[in-house]
Amino acid sequence: MDDMKKVANSSCNDGVLLRMGLNDNKAGMEGLDKEKINKIIMEATKGSKFYENELKKDQQVNQRIEKMMQLKEKITAQQLLKAQLQVDKLVMELEQNRNLSSTIVHIDMDAFYAAVEMRDNPELKEKPIAVGSMSMLVREILAEYDPNFMPMGLDEAYLNITEHLEERLNWPEDRRRFFISTESTTGIGKDGMNMSAKFNKAEVSSSPVLFEDDTSLMDDNLEQRGLSVENSVVFGTSAEEVVKEIRFRIEQKTQLTASAGIAPNTMLAKMCSDRNKPNGQYRISPERLAVLDFLKDLPIRKVPGIGKVTEKMLKALGIVTCSELYHQRALLSLLFSEVSWRNFLDISLGLGSTHLEKDGERKSMSTERTFSEINTAEDQYSLCRELCRDLAQELQKEGLKGKTVTLKLKNVNFEVKTRASTVLSSVATEEEIFTVAKDLLGSEIDSVAPHPLRIRLMGVRVSGFLTEEEKKYQQKSITSFLKSGKEIGSLRLQPEKSNQEYFTKNSQAPHRGSFFDQKRAARQLNRENISPNKSRGKQLFHDDNSSEDFVEETKKVTDLQNSNVCKIFTCPVCFEKQSSNNLEELNRHIDECLNRMCVKDTVEISKNYSSRENTPNFLPQLKNEYVDKCQKNKTDQLAGTDQSASVSDNSANSNTEKIGQIIPDKSPREQQPSNLSDIARNVCMKQCLFPKRISQDNEDDFGKTEHTEGTSSSCSFEAKEDTVLVCPVCNSEQKTTNLVSFNRHVDVCLNKGLIQELTEKEDCLTKTDNMENFNRAFSGDLSKGQQCTNPSQGAKSTAR
DNA sequence: CTTTCGGCG
């Protein structure tokens, strides 16, 4: 880190020297006109302003890293062990759901190389290069392989060719034959010539390898077809051949080459397309080992979604490759948010979306512009209006209305500020947006007064969109409901509270952050008490960290799920022998053991455990070596052996994985859909959905985590005797006091779409999530995005 | 909810 500072400083000095040099020039060359020099100096200062800001940003990242490292130092061996167990349980679940049956293709136009060619050969500029190339291939070529293919920007696209591959098997050869256009060879200049020459040479005449699975092309067909055969090519039926065909047709059409990746999911496909770029392709065969092998030494930076900051942070933890990412999974689960570490886990296992879901509803829309300094309020306001106008136009195209307007400003020092304001009624038109934006701008101008606000960028964003349901109900039911609420008290379960309060409170369910975050926070308080020997974990986690073991290691974790032997085992926490046929009991024992260490946690957690039913239906096989190791570790501890080194260096140990599935515990929020996916529970969930939130309102300790997580409270299906239930949607009194039927009515009343959506996704929704969605739809608060993510894929699996 | 950040093409 010191090195970095040095580099930065010297670069700064260079900048100064440069400017001094310019001054010398100025003195020496009197003929040079003032303006030009001023301009150069301006550029230089602009550069340094920019650079200064880059340095600042870099230091902020360094601080983040420092903070993370401090957090890491405080992690105890017990915490790490527990995390390891939990993460590994998840790993097994993920493995079990691994889907290798899709064939996803990622096509990436070699635009950059085209640009280089163009630079070298200005004659080629006439060509309608990438202009609309992808949207054209939209229709003309790609759709033949996947009618639902997904263009990503102008120069790349995903295709799911699974179905095409099946159909193609029955295709006659002629349907797979394509004629080589000779037009391309007429291109003037060496490039036109080179390209077609390259193609002919490499892909047709002299490289049978490229058509390895099309035997017919090579021999007899050549003879049969006579002259035309010289100009045609037949592609085989394998995925590779399909993609070659696509790339061939793209090149014929656009004169541009494309690279492609073939893999069982989008993430891998994208990484594959990068492999043999330009003008190449790569395939990961649909086998688990092939996937893991591909990832083994792959730098995490290659993964979509991992940018330079994440790379740097992980590097600070000694993580550079994907296998290292896997090895450190336990540590990562303690250091990062749940979304992040789960994403890391998906990456390291090579999991991603196996189908091309059209991206969900957009959550915001914005427009912004960079310009040379603007410092008069007048100009700034008119610019602001202009942006609002543009944005309003775009919003209208998609029929969107939002509640939050955000103004973004970048001053001449490259410092970015955003100011947001959320209004009660939604905005969509230029005027509506501007009304909000101008106030934000105004207060920013005021804040620097009497100095002028010197900006180089301004942007306006609208977010917090209304859903369809809301648009419908906004004016009608909800408003009337809210209005009338004061008069008649629609939900009189707690007459002393206004409905406003009711909903506000409900929407504040405090479960941001991961399970680990919460538990970590709790443990932080009594860490001193519970960790008599901070370095306990060193030997427990002996880890050679070699990537060769990566494949083996993940295998071990999963192998366990198939083993159901072992009736006696040693508790990995207290090291006492336990014998039982009842796995649930064993799990409970370990849970208790683990949590005994975390004094204050214990009560809550064991309460949670005892009410959980997702016990794995298999028994772990614990190898003796593991037990030995644990016991050795124990004796070391007792002997007071000091290993003060940081635990993370050896946090991952294949042995520890062998007991991964013992712990059934997981907070419901992060609970994956068990393969049991038991209908009964889901039914119960649905029934609980509404009664629960009503009954919650009666509870004093409403805000407590256990309740919002929905772990222990029982379903009460009957409202109190004297309550009158008023449907919050249609605002009519309901005769029934049975909450189930009341809820059914509300179901009907509310837009079905939402309910249906919830039902479809209920596998991955917890009660809390359901309630959140409900509350959101109910109260009209849509500022939060959907929290449900497909459990079979990363939280952020596809780049936009 | 507001503000900042990370990442992508």
Add this chain to the structure above:
DNA sequence: AAGGCGCCGAAAG
């Protein structure tokens, strides 16, 4: 060829 730009979603506070 590298980095600025416009945009989005999500983390952080």
